[in-house]
Amino acid sequence: NAGVMQNPRHLVRRRGQEARLRCSPMKGHSHVYWYRQLPEEGLKFMVYLQKENIIDESGMPKERFSAEFPKEGPSILRIQQVVRGDSAAYFCASSPQSTGMNSPLHFGNGTRLTVT
Amino acid sequence: EDKVVQSPLSLVVHEGDTVTLNCSYEVTNFRSLLWYKQEKKAPTFLFMLTSSGIEKKSGRLSSILDKKELFSILNITATQTGDSAVYLCAVGVNNNDMRFGAGTRLTVKP
Numbered sequence: 646n647a648g649v650m651q652n653p654r655h656l657v658r659r660r661g662q663e664a665r666l667r668c669s670p671m672k673g674h675s676h677v678y679w680y681r682q683l684p685e686e687g688l689k690f691m692v693y694l695q696k697e698n699i700i701d702e703s704g705m706p707k708e709r710f711s712a713e714f715p716k717e718g719p720s721i722l723r724i725q726q727v728v729r730g731d732s733a734a735y736f737c738a739s740s741p742q743s744t745g746m747n748s749p750l751h752f753g754n755g756t757r758l759t760v761t
Numbered sequence: 762e763d764k765v766v767q768s769p770l771s772l773v774v775h776e777g778d779t780v781t782l783n784c785s786y787e788v789t790n791f792r793s794l795l796w797y798k799q800e801k802k803a804p805t806f807l808f809m810l811t812s813s814g815i816e817k818k819s820g821r822l823s824s825i826l827d828k829k830e831l832f833s834i835l836n837i838t839a840t841q842t843g844d845s846a847v848y849l850c851a852v853g854v855n856n857n858d859m860r861f862g863a864g865t866r867l868t869v870k871p
Contacts, residue, residue: 649803680861687765687849687861688804701858736803749795750859752803 647672649739650719651753658727658760666722666756670739677720678750679705679712682734691735694720727760734758763788767850767862775870778840782865784850785832792853794826794833799847799864807835807848840869 650669658664670677675696680688690704694714705712709727714720724731734757738750764787774780784794793811797804808817810826810833817824821840826833837844847864854860 687767687863688851689861690858693858703858749806749809751806752797754802 649674649737649751649753651735651737651756653756654754656756656758658758660728660760661726664724664727664731664758664760666724666735666737666758667719668722668737668739668753669719670737671751674739674741674751676740677714678738678740679720679722680736680738682736682755688736691722724758727758729760732758732760763852763854763860765850765852765860765862767848767865769865770863771866771868773868773870774840776841778869779836779838780840780867782835782837782848782850782867783832784834784862786850786852786860787831788852788854788860790854791828795851795853795859796824796833796835797849797851799849800845804849837867840867842869842871845869 649671652667656664677694679691681691682688692705692712693701694712696714697716709725711723734755736755737753740750766785768783793809795809796807798807808824813826813828821838824835845868847866849864850862851859
């Protein structure tokens with residue numbers, strides 16, 4: 646029973662390039678959350694998706710960032726024209742229900758993005 | 762603005778010591794409080810607390826929530842080097858959002 650799978654584990658991009666981060670939730674989970682973790686900070690909520698729908702993107706910058714969770718395939722967090730400040734660990738988490746139902750999140754191992 | 766504050770930010774102890782990690786919060790629409798352990802990989806779930814005064818235990822770890830004073834503690838007894846990690850406190854605040862604290866970095870020395 647595979648857990649939440651994220652890839653790549655490490656991603657290096659030059660300023661101005663695009664970064665694509667992938668997340669496959671646990672089997673049977675239809676709720677996906679993306680978080681960003683900066684050094685010495687906690688996890689910051691970015692976006693919450695269900696299959697084919699963005700439910701809450703209030704934590705995601707309006708420009709350059711987008712997320713999707715298609716009917717088939719993994720959830721994708723896309724960062725266009727990356728800047729150095731985008732360097733961080735990006736974690737994906739999934740749950741069988743929304744967190745409002747008091748369902749713990751299951752996290753992936755994260756993607757560490759470095760912008761040079 | 763919702764806040765989750767963990768203390769201390771870092772802690773160094775020796776094997777066998779007992780530690781207490783603190784998490785205080787100020788949020789609207791509190792739903793639950795969760796503790797996670799984060800090593801180099803993903804945060805792993807430890808406890809979920811929704812009711813005051815009921816202690817949850819798992820081996821050497823235990824946790825309790827005080828909804829009146831708005832805090833929770835995580836206790837680890839007889840610490841081991843494998844307990845070294847960042848411990849994250851998270852508060853569920855509505856149907857789909859959680860607020861995480863900055864974490865407490867625990868180092869257990871042999």
